[in-house]
Amino acid sequence: MQTKAQAISIEATSPLKRSSNRQNKRIRIGLLCLAPAMIVTFVFMIGPALWSIYISLTNMSLTGAGAATPQWVGLQNFIQVFHDGEFLGALRVSLTYLVFSALIGQAVLGFLLALLMRKRNRVFKAILGGIIIVAWVIPDVVAGFLWSTFLAGGPQSVLAPGTLNVIMQVFGQPLHAWLQDYPTVMIIIANIWRGTAFSMMLYASGLESVPDELLEAAAVDGAGPWVRMWSVILPLLKGTIATDLLLITLSTLSDFTLVFILTGGSNASTELMTIYQYRQAFQFYQIGYGSAIALLIIVVGAVLSLLYIRLLRIEL
Amino acid sequence: MRDRLKHRYFFSLMAVFTLLATVLTACGGSSSPSTGKTTVTVVYQQFGPPPYQDQEWWKNVQKKLDASNSNIQLKLQPIIADEGNYYTKLDLMLRSPNTAPDLVREDSFLIGSDATAGYLAPLDSYLNSWPEYAQQWFPSMQKITTFNGHNYGIMNGTDVRLVWYNKDIFKKAGLPTEWQPKTWNDILQAAQAVKSKVPGVIPMNLYSGIPMDEASTMQGFEMLLYGTKDPLYNYTSKKWVVSSKGFEDSLSFVKQVYSPNKLLGPSNDIALSTQAGNTVSQQLLPQGKLAIAIDGSWLPGTWATGGQVPWPAWQQTMGMAKMPTQNGEAPTNVTLSGGWSYSIAAHSPNKDAAFKVLQVANSKDLLAAYDVAVANIAPRQDISDVPAYKNQPGATFFSSLVAVSQFRPAFPAYPKVSVQIDSAMQQVMQGKSATEAMAAYEQAVTGIVGAANTEKGP
Numbered sequence: 061m062q063t064k065a066q067a068i069s070i071e072a073t074s075p076l077k078r079s080s081n082r083q084n085k086r087i088r089i090g091l092l093c094l095a096p097a098m099i100v101t102f103v104f105m106i107g108p109a110l111w112s113i114y115i116s117l118t119n120m121s122l123t124g125a126g127a128a129t130p131q132w133v134g135l136q137n138f139i140q141v142f143h144d145g146e147f148l149g150a151l152r153v154s155l156t157y158l159v160f161s162a163l164i165g166q167a168v169l170g171f172l173l174a175l176l177m178r179k180r181n182r183v184f185k186a187i188l189g190g191i192i193i194v195a196w197v198i199p200d201v202v203a204g205f206l207w208s209t210f211l212a213g214g215p216q217s218v219l220a221p222g223t224l225n226v227i228m229q230v231f232g233q234p235l236h237a238w239l240q241d242y243p244t245v246m247i248i249i250a251n252i253w254r255g256t257a258f259s260m261m262l263y264a265s266g267l268e269s270v271p272d273e274l275l276e277a278a279a280v281d282g283a284g285p286w287v288r289m290w291s292v293i294l295p296l297l298k299g300t301i302a303t304d305l306l307l308i309t310l311s312t313l314s315d316f317t318l319v320f321i322l323t324g325g326s327n328a329s330t331e332l333m334t335i336y337q338y339r340q341a342f343q344f345y346q347i348g349y350g351s352a353i354a355l356l357i358i359v360v361g362a363v364l365s366l367l368y369i370r371l372l373r374i375e376l
Numbered sequence: 377m378r379d380r381l382k383h384r385y386f387f388s389l390m391a392v393f394t395l396l397a398t399v400l401t402a403c404g405g406s407s408s409p410s411t412g413k414t415t416v417t418v419v420y421q422q423f424g425p426p427p428y429q430d431q432e433w434w435k436n437v438q439k440k441l442d443a444s445n446s447n448i449q450l451k452l453q454p455i456i457a458d459e460g461n462y463y464t465k466l467d468l469m470l471r472s473p474n475t476a477p478d479l480v481r482e483d484s485f486l487i488g489s490d491a492t493a494g495y496l497a498p499l500d501s502y503l504n505s506w507p508e509y510a511q512q513w514f515p516s517m518q519k520i521t522t523f524n525g526h527n528y529g530i531m532n533g534t535d536v537r538l539v540w541y542n543k544d545i546f547k548k549a550g551l552p553t554e555w556q557p558k559t560w561n562d563i564l565q566a567a568q569a570v571k572s573k574v575p576g577v578i579p580m581n582l583y584s585g586i587p588m589d590e591a592s593t594m595q596g597f598e599m600l601l602y603g604t605k606d607p608l609y610n611y612t613s614k615k616w617v618v619s620s621k622g623f624e625d626s627l628s629f630v631k632q633v634y635s636p637n638k639l640l641g642p643s644n645d646i647a648l649s650t651q652a653g654n655t656v657s658q659q660l661l662p663q664g665k666l667a668i669a670i671d672g673s674w675l676p677g678t679w680a681t682g683g684q685v686p687w688p689a690w691q692q693t694m695g696m697a698k699m700p701t702q703n704g705e706a707p708t709n710v711t712l713s714g715g716w717s718y719s720i721a722a723h724s725p726n727k728d729a730a731f732k733v734l735q736v737a738n739s740k741d742l743l744a745a746y747d748v749a750v751a752n753i754a755p756r757q758d759i760s761d762v763p764a765y766k767n768q769p770g771a772t773f774f775s776s777l778v779a780v781s782q783f784r785p786a787f788p789a790y791p792k793v794s795v796q797i798d799s800a801m802q803q804v805m806q807g808k809s810a811t812e813a814m815a816a817y818e819q820a821v822t823g824i825v826g827a828a829n830t831e832k833g834p
Contacts, residue, residue: 121493122463122464122467122468122471122493123463123467123486123489123490123492123493123495123788124489124492124493124788125492125493125788127467127471127492127493127494127495128471128493128494128495208649212645213645214643214644214645215643216639216643217642217643217645217646218576218577218578218642218643218646218660218665219645219646219655219659237643237644237645237648239645239649240644240645240648240649241644323587323650324586324587324589324649324650327586327587327648328586328799342460342461342464343460343791344791344792345463345464345467345489
């Protein structure tokens with residue numbers, strides 16, 4: 061069908077000039093080369109994406125009512141999401157997690173570490189860099205279990221205390237069931253530990269491109285370290301900062317495994333939007349509702365990304 | 377030139393579509409018995425290391441079918457996944473007639489949801505034609521697979537919940553080593569005796585809070601609530617009872633166990649971790665660090681030779697008692713059962729053959745061998761005189777509990793209600809009063825099932 065329509069349009073353009081004909085041919089060859097990739101993209105990406113938008117407008121579920129014959133419910137799922145206190149709670153948790161662990165923790169700490177590593181000798185760089193990157197290289201599941209053993213034990217517990225509680229014991233401090241008593245703080249710290257390496261590497265490569273002459277010239281003109289940082293380094297790194305914030309925001313918003321392993325995914329104070337979505341879709345089997353939440357997560361990510369681009373006034 | 381290009385374009389497109397079509401059909405799978413036999417597909421969960429007892433069972437069923445010259449060929453299709461993902465995959469298979477198998481392993485608890493979804497075929501006419509079923513299956517086991525008046529499965533194994541206690545610790549605390557608490561208070565008093573006389577031991581465990589999920593609800597809360605006069609769900613009015621004296625009393629019991637000043641339960645790092653189940657069965661009990669545990673009949677499976685923590689001495693050390701009702705009201709004790717069944721898929725093209733297979737699989741000897749192998753309690757009464765089954769420690773005690781066992785209201789809304797129960801438990805653990813926690817529960821459940829489907833008890 062489509063091929064026929066294309067053929068007709070080709071016939072129609074044929075009386076045109078030779079040069080435009082050649083151009084058309086080039087476009088056609090280009091399209092032909094792109095076709096396999098395009099088809100794959102359509103079948104496996106855009107198709108499912110459109111499908112999930114459709115599903116989010118139905119009451120589709122895996123079992124119970126709505127499983128055999130999903131009904132069109134319009135925007136009902138989205139209305140329900142905004143009336144669900146648990147979703148608003150999860151949104152709050154996700155944003156807290158994002159701001160403290162990614163934007164403040166990873167980005168700032170990563171930047172400071174990159175500064176610290178600048179112009180140091182190789183051995184120092186290799187050791188410090190190595191330690192930080194290890195945290196980034198190990199799989200999420202392993203990192204989760206590492207942290208839960210590190211934070212294990214607590215007061216009155218008959219189980220062996222974890223490393224942190226042993227340290228507390230040595231210094232005569234009270235023990236805590238860290239993960240149960242301070243879950244939000246603990247997942248934030250664990251994620252800072254885990255993700256700082258990425259920001260650090262990005263900033264390190266950004267700092268490489270800051271010309272030394274510029275900094276020297278600024279110093280000669282009487283600029284102190286703060287002024288040099290504020291007026292020379294940061295403006296030059298604007299693009300890097302925007303890229304970093306964008307990437308860590310999107311990856312933190314879609315984070316799931318580390319927190320799920322640490323908390324079992326079911327504690328109201330640590331339930332990220334992704335965990336909430338997973339529970340609704342695959343524990344309560346509400347596929348339609350889960351799809352609606354997934355779309356909202358994308359919206360949150362998109363809004364934040366646009367915000368960064370606007371605030372930092374960069375062109376992508 | 378133009379034409380050639382046009383053709384090339386067309387052909388490459390065709391090629392891509394043909395390729396895709398081949399790939400997609402390959403995904404669909406096909407079943408074309410070349411032998412003239414009827415193929416019956418069986419789907420079950422397979423997880424962890426071998427031996428896979430479901431597979432062994434079905435192999436024996438095939439042998440027996442062959443011996444009787446039936447023309448049925450079983451096709452085993454294990455889904456290799458943990459429990460949660462098993463249902464996701466199973467439900468996806470059951471949705472479409474193209475992928476629906478004939479026989480499926482179902483958690484009795486999801487039968488209501490899957491029947492509502494139209495995934496399962498009612499077995500009433502088949503079961504009526506098979507007198508053995510009505511005669512041998514415990515009435516409670518027949519009821520558990522019944523939803524809206526139709527029976528959707530045959531139970532092949534069940535479990536019960538009870539009070540485990542460590543006799544060595546009881547001796548040290550000056551408590552009787554043959555113990556049967558008559559009321560909730562008896563349990564609390566024994567726990568207090570342990571706390572004051574045996575240091576370094578957790579007096580009792582009652583699963584509680586959100587991380588332990590359904591274990592908190594079923595092994596914890598419902599073992600209490602079902603021993604009061606108030607139900608979780610009123611089957612007569614078909615409404616959820618969102619507020620009652622029994623509910624509040626049950627929460628008060630939880631609060632007493634987890635009161636920080638006089639902590640009887642495990643500390644938060646154990647109780648509020650998702651690993652609490654393993655910690656209790658694999659560490660605290662075998663290491664003699666827990667005196668009383670309200671837990672499942674499946675624990676000995678963990679301690680058997682070849683189990684996760686072999687502990688042959690458990691038979692001398694661990695005592696079993698029935699869970700009492702709140703003040704010893706009739707019927708004096710309470711237990712809950714879950715368990716597994718096999719059901720016939722609604723889309724199955726071979727329902728008659730599938731039922732024939734079910735009859736063979738659930739025959740006395742084959743089912744007994746299976747239940748012994750997986751350490752299940754048999755739902756068939758006559759299995760209790762099979763020696764291999766009878767000689768298992770606790771088998772007689774467990775079977776006596778099955779007769780009075782109760783179930784969860786397995787409606788589609790239940791999993792969400794269950795989370796709210798866990799949440800109410802966690803609230804009292806963390807200092808809220810039972811009244812406050814129950815008010816929060818009432819509000820949340822009303823939001824889930826709708827005000828029209830709730831009622832208040834006395």
